[in-house]
Amino acid sequence: MTGAFAGFFLCHCARCRKDTGSAYAANLFAPGAMIDWLAGKDGVTTFRLTGTRHQRAFCSACGSALPSATETGAIVVPAGSLDTPVDRRPDAHICFASRAEWDEHLEDAPKLDGLPG
Ligand SMILES: [Zn+2]
Numbered sequence: 734m735t736g737a738f739a740g741f742f743l744c745h746c747a748r749c750r751k752d753t754g755s756a757y758a759a760n761l762f763a764p765g766a767m768i769d770w771l772a773g774k775d776g777v778t779t780f781r782l783t784g785t786r787h788q789r790a791f792c793s794a795c796g797s798a799l800p801s802a803t804e805t806g807a808i809v810v811p812a813g814s815l816d817t818p819v820d821r822r823p824d825a826h827i828c829f830a831s832r833a834e835w836d837e838h839l840e841d842a843p844k845l846d847g848l849p850g
Contacts, residue, residue: 734800734808736766741812741821745836746828748787753798756836759812759823766808768800777801 740762749758770777773792779801781788789811790801798811812819 734763734766734768734810736763736808738763738810738821741819741823743823743826744828745826745832747831748782748785749828750833752787752789756833756839757826761810761812761819761821762807763810764805764807768802768808 738761741760742762743757743759745757750756752758773794776793777790777799778793779788779790786803788801788803790799791797792799798814800808800810800814802808
């Protein structure tokens with residue numbers, strides 16, 4: 734990818750929760766960036782929800798989230814998809830009022846280095 738990240742947002746909207754199956758989507762935004770797949774381009778599947786700005790790209794071989802280009806000319810990169818370190822902290826939680834009812838004080842939950850039990 735060529736271009737720089739200009740935003741890093743944790744989106745709690747219902748669509749992003751459905752997309753990720755989690756409390757929020759963690760996406761980096763790079764306006765005006767370009768992406769050039771070095772390998773596996775044929776396996777990139779993009780789902781765009783009609784009538785919304787929501788889309789997600791994933792690998793048709795393993796299901797992993799992948800970067801995608803928006804209609805407005807930005808590249809959206811799921812932060813967890815990167816193999817390289819992310820050199821910035823999230824800018825904000827967004828659509829926070831739409832969060833799941835269990836998404837409150839998650840930082841207080843016990844932190845395990847492995848699986849429970
Ligand atoms: Zn969202």
